[in-house]
Amino acid sequence: MDMLNFKISRRTFLQASAATTAAAAASPKLLKAMEVELGGKDFSPVNYTERKAIPITCHVCNIQDGAMAYVENGRIVKLEGNPEHVSTRGRLCAKGNSGMWYSYDPDRILYPLKRVGKRGEGKWKRITWDEALTEIAQKLDAALKEDPNTIMLKYGRNRSGGVIDRFMNTLGSATVMNHTSVCESSKKIGMEPTWGPDIETPDFANAKYILNFGSNLMEAAYFHNPYSQRLADGMADNKAKLVTFDVRLSNTAGRSDEWIPVFPGTDGAVALALGHVILRDDLQDSDFIETWTNVTVAELKAHYQQFTPEWASKLSGVPVETIERIAREFATTKPATTYTYRGPAKHLYGSYNEKATMMLPIMTGNIEVRGGYCMPRGMGWPQPQPEPPKPAKHSWIADHPDYPLAHHKVSHLTPFWIAEGKQKINVYFSYQDNAVYTNPGSDAVWGKLYRDEKLIPFYVSMSPFMGEETALADIILPDCPYLERWEPESMPNSLWPWLGIRQPVIKSLGESRENRIMMRDIIHKLDPDGKRGMKQYWNFKDGEDYMRQHFDNVPGLKEVGGLDFLKKHGVFPIYGKLDPGTGKIVDKTGREIQPEYGLHKKELSSADMTGAVVEKGGAIVKNGKTIGVQRKGKNYAGFPTKNRIINVRVDEWADFGFNPMPTFKQIPWHKEMKDDEMILTTYKINVHKQSRTAAVKWLAEIMHSNPVWMNTETGKKLGIKTGDLVRVESKVGHMVTKAYVFEGIHPKVVAIPTAFGHWAYGRLAQLKLKSEKGGAWGAQDDPDLNNVWWEDKGVHPNQIIPVVVDPIGGSQGWFDTVVKVTKAGPNDKYGDVQASWDKHVEAYKETMRYAYTGDLHRKMHPEMASWGGPESVRHKEGGGH
The missing domain is CATH 3.40.228.10 (Dimethylsulfoxide Reductase, domain 2)
Incomplete structure (x- = not known):
């Protein structure tokens, strides 16, 4: 604005002020819509009417923040933090604020689909729920007759509150794999x-x-x-x-x-x-x-x-x-x-x-x-009764004998084990998973697995989105995004324990069904009259009825209304009120609430000690269970370990030839690095979450590309500057991307953020914006797709990252990959990614050598010379621990 030509008189100012005052007087609620309250209410900016506020627990990522959803004319229009939630105190991150775009994704799958072309060809036929359930039940019936463990389910995020385990236990299958080995x-x-x-x-x-x-x-x-x-x-x-x-x-x-x-x-x-x-x-x-x-x-x-x-x-x-x-x-x-x-x-x-x-x-x-x-503070809830028994037999891949200490499984080796014939799979389910994108080897490993109909004869994906993995399914069941489903929740993300709930904010769009309903319907189709003994475990009318069986009898919550209390507040208990001056939760006197400390020093009552025996060493045992520990003449709850104290020396590790005391092992191939080699690391940024946010419009606009970070001195040595095209090569493949050169990284490290470079997951994630408006699975035209101004979707690094397994904990070694970075060659193009299944198999065989049964285990642990070897350890039948 030209300030020399800008003039405002006192009269003009008063006229403007009067107009504003008149508007406020005409609609007193307008004032409430401004920042005079901490939250929990919201108003339409058009007509100033109060929007419907529904408390929820966020699930864009796994943090489970307390949130509020605001609905106007049947549409979610805003998300923000829940001011009554003790953990997140009314705040919500950028991802959480954008969560409604999961429901309103223009490429969302809205009804059941059946593959009609080759796997991955992208040809689908719309079918009815009854057709989908009938075919799935037929495949399950055949698998059950052969061996229940040939039915496999792999999930990414599982916040179902026990539904997935109930489903697989009902089927009698122990072949349940999670994503924890690529997580933590x-x-x-x-x-x-x-x-x-x-x-x-x-x-x-x-x-x-x-x-x-x-x-x-x-x-x-x-x-x-x-x-x-x-x-x-x-x-x-x-x-x-x-x-x-x-x-x-x-x-x-x-x-x-x-x-x-x-x-x-x-x-x-x-x-x-x-x-x-x-x-x-x-x-x-x-x-x-x-x-x-x-x-x-x-x-x-x-x-x-x-x-x-x-x-x-x-x-x-x-x-x-x-x-x-x-x-x-x-x-x-x-x-x-x-x-x-x-x-x-x-x-x-x-x-x-x-x-x-x-x-x-x-x-x-x-x-x-x-x-x-x-220690973390959490709260639990009962499961609906009756519950199905656990499977009769172990699953080889879910309870792998070479990794007996990895109690959270080693899911990222699944494709290699199936390819080797270690366990036969007849029916494969995936839920909130996209291993074809998120796991080491990516499409070169997991994509190869899913495309092989001999290894995976029948694959069912439960998903609202056509992700890289879902695109390879035989049948797709349209799941609900988190704002349309019921789930119980408790996350130890503060020093104050809480129970929370996810509840539908709007009716499910299209023909989508939430997880517990889908799984109930599959079981009912498989056992319609209850004669197989399965139907009895799925006795609920709908998701809300299931939640009542969780929450209506929780002590403390029951007295204030059970599920009805959670539907109104979203969280239990309410510890206090958010102070507008400090942003902290305070009690009725205005003092900040304080957590309880010293949980291990909580003294056992005389009732607890009745019938208990104090053993040598102080363990307090009652009815065959250690309930506490005696220290200095007092009976304490202690820590939740088998002996109720902290085990600096972990004897179980020594049983398998690992050092029971704190120690360090250098990564062998890092010792042998050449001068022109570096370590590749990946990381997350605050507006994206693994594979699930690239199609969220607000987040994709903030960040949509992922150049490789490189130190300034390293760049000088290699003749690379910011913006240059570079080739990043590992022992399993290579990728071509752009460089970002600056001081903020170790000279021997290059870093690439994940969540970019999709080849599925809808038009926005792929930047295929000129595709047909009405997609084959219910996709809609979206005018916002015409406003996409960026032309770079990034490059995904996971295909060139080989599998590595921590032989104790089972984790993927995401940050162990040795790479060579050079300027791109004349035939290299931005976005090129190539990887070899055979080289990934070599990496798999190499990492297995570090398992306690492998030939490199003793070499890495010379201090455990007295260990008797694998043959000295007795395994449980069908498992490794």
Whole structure:
């Protein structure tokens, strides 16, 4: 605007003011629509009428934030945080705010489909639900007669509250595979035998010092919304110091007091060296170690002598003086905590890394204290009765004998095992999964599996979207997105436990059906008169009836209304009210509510102790079950482990030739890297989630391409600058993408974010915007597709990432891939991706050598020379543990 020509008189100003005042007077609700309330209400900007507010639990990602959906004229028009939710305190991230576009995706599948061409050819026929259910029941019937375990179901996200297990147990099949091995299984296995839970809940808001190993918790970590809030509270209100060890300058590292670059996979070595300094300088909490762990201080000091700062510095590149300083700061600043997620765990020996980092709050006594490293708090609910029995036989691929400690399964090796004939599959179901895109090997591995009708004779996908995997199905059952279904929820994402609910905000679009209804209908078609004994386990009218069987008898919730309370509030209990001045939950007096600490020190009652026996070592046993532990004359609940204390020494690991004490194993092929080789790492960004958000319009506009990060010095050495086309080559294939060169990454690392480069998932994800308007499966014309201004959909890296398995925890080694980066050649084109099934098979055979039954296991564990070998371990029938 030309300010010289801009004039406004007092009279003009008063006229404008009067008009505004008159509008407000004519509609008093207009004022309520402005920022005078914290949320929970919303108003139409056109006619100022109040929109219908329905509380839900978000499920764009797996964080399960409390949210509110606003409906106007039968359409979802807005999503925001639920101000009554203790965990997320009225906030919702960008992904959550965009969730309605799952329901209104113009390429959504709206009715059952049957393949009529070759798998992957994209030719479909619309069929009725009865036709789909009849064919599925026929295939299931034949499979059941041969062997129930030839029926397989693999899921990605399973927040069904037990429905999937009920379905497969009803069929008698144990062949259920999850996605945990490509997610966080080695983190879980690093923690579970040590202190019981498979995750931690750090009290960031009250901490004074926070060590973050490889987690991008301010942007993309497991609980980034609730955790980033508490982290901001701690840094702003409590002046907490945040130190991040990471291979790249993530958004969390960039907001830390210190970012310390490390060589990939060496977080555990750094953590062990920090522990060495703490123990060497006698900075540990000896009372906590002696009272609550299964080792003595003397044993710990002797074990940690080998992990010197000099040793760790050579492996990680972190200076000795930095290790010394950080160790002293962490040990002497109370309270303090650590946090990790996938960074340390997604490596060949990720479970060791997780255990090493976890030892820091243990040895300093920062466990279950205000501002410390706390156990998760969750709540449960009963299952509808009766429940089907568990399957009679183990499934080979779901309970793999070579990975007996990987209790969360090793799903990313499934294609190789099926191809080898380790287990026959007759009927394959997938639910909220897209392994053809998200798993290592991607289409070169999983796509090959699904296209082979000898290996997968009949494949049913339960999905609302035509993702890369669903596109290879024989029958597609249209599932409901999360805003159209019922699900129970509880997530330990705060220090206050809660129960939540997902409820339909609008009626299901088209002919889609929610998961529990689809599975009920399949069982009813298979057992219409109940004579097979299956139908009795699916006795409910609809999703709401199923939820009542979950919630109407939960103590505490029952008294305030059960499901009806959750339908109104979305969460139970209501701990207090959101304070507009502080943004925190406060009680009736205005004081911030405080969590309970010291869960392990909760004393057992006299009723608990009646009939109990205190065994040598302090374990309190009642009716054959350890219910607590006696310490210093008091009877405590202790930790939820078998012996109710923290197991620094994990004897179960030693049974299979793994070191039972905290240790580190260098990734062998990282030792042999050449000067022109680097490590490829992948990561998530805050507006995308794996494969599920590329078709969400608001999010795709914010970010739609993914150049490979490269350090400035590395770029100079290779003659590569930002924008150049580069070829990234691994031992299984290569990709061609663009470079982004800057200082924020380790010189020996290149990084590519995932969630880009789709070859399915609808028109927007593929940037095939000129396709026919009415798609073959109910797709609609969408004028917004005419407003797409970007021409780059990115390049997906997973095809060139080989499988790697942590032999303890079962995790995929996402961050272990050695690559060579060069300028693109004359025949290379942006977006080229090539990978070889045969080379992926070689990688699979190589990683199996590190299993406890493999020939490299003893070489990697010379300290376990006295171990008797695989033949000395007795396996349970059909399984490995």
